Amino acid sequence: MPERPRALFALTAENLPQVFPPEVLARLRESVDIDPVLVAEDFTTPEAREILARTEILVTGWGCPRLDAAALDAAPELRAVLHSAGSVKGFVTPEVWRRGIVVSSAAAANAVPVAEYTLAMILLAGKDVLGARERLRTGRAHPGWGVVPGIGNHGRRVGVIGASRIGRRVIELLAPFDLRVSLTDPYVSESRAAALGVPLLALDELLRTSDIVTVHAPETPETHHLVGRRELALMPDGATLINTARTPPSTTSRTPSSPRTWRAPRETNSPASA
DSSP, rough: OOOOEEEEEOOOGGGGHSSOOOOHHHHHHHHHHEEEEEEOOOSSSHHHHHHHTTTTTEEOOTTOOBBOOOHTTTTTHHHHHESSOOOOOBBBBBHHHHTTTTEESSHHHHHHHHHHHHHHHHHHHHTTTTHHHHHHHOOSSSSSSSSSSSOOOOOEEEEEESSSSHHHHHHHHTSSSEEEEEEEOOTTTHHHHHHHHSBBOOHHHHTTOOOOOOOOOSSSSGGTTOOOOOHHHHHHHTOEEOOSSSSOOOTTTSSSSSSEEEEEOOTTTSSSOO
16 A cells, blocks of 8 residues: 555644545545544744655645745645645745745635525525525514515516636526526626626626625635725615635625625615615
């Protein structure tokens, strides 16, 4: 039997049992030689440097320290980084690519449940389920069975910010429904958007013309405060913002952190004025 490559966990220690429960850890240890309780949370300590010197594979997760030149110098045998979460932008530096180290992530797998959650929230928002919930909580009375104007998903306008893995999957999941879906993404061409089956709009136009906006932009300096107070003011009264981004690009005092679904109040002239 060939010798298993030496591996090391690099993530926040408290996340290890959540990401690698016993049955998953057992399967992993069939493929690599890894200490099931040893976790590197800091690459600068003497203990970490000693272990890195003989590590061939890093199994990373949330909280992994940055893999800069100094960390990589301490790991001359390193040939692969296997990330158990989504984006690696928070800790993989250009030096990793320059040294030809292989990097993989679970971003594609993680995109599926996030996209499914987004689909559910879009359909619920179109039915005003969240608003009905709040009215029931406040009034403690059944709203009755009369026709409620403006409730339903037929022809509802949905704007997708970001053609990321999740954003693209959301567009695919929305295709069977009678919704008018549009996209904004500065890195996507009109032909690429057409291939996805949606029109490409500027951000401001998308915000003005969407009943529901869902954010799937990555966390970068360019997307910081992507949807702020000015942008929220462009949305129609009663519109809904769904944000499943890694950290909220829509940072404002009026967007709650949980749940990440926000509805513009209908009684105001603009969302920013409330």
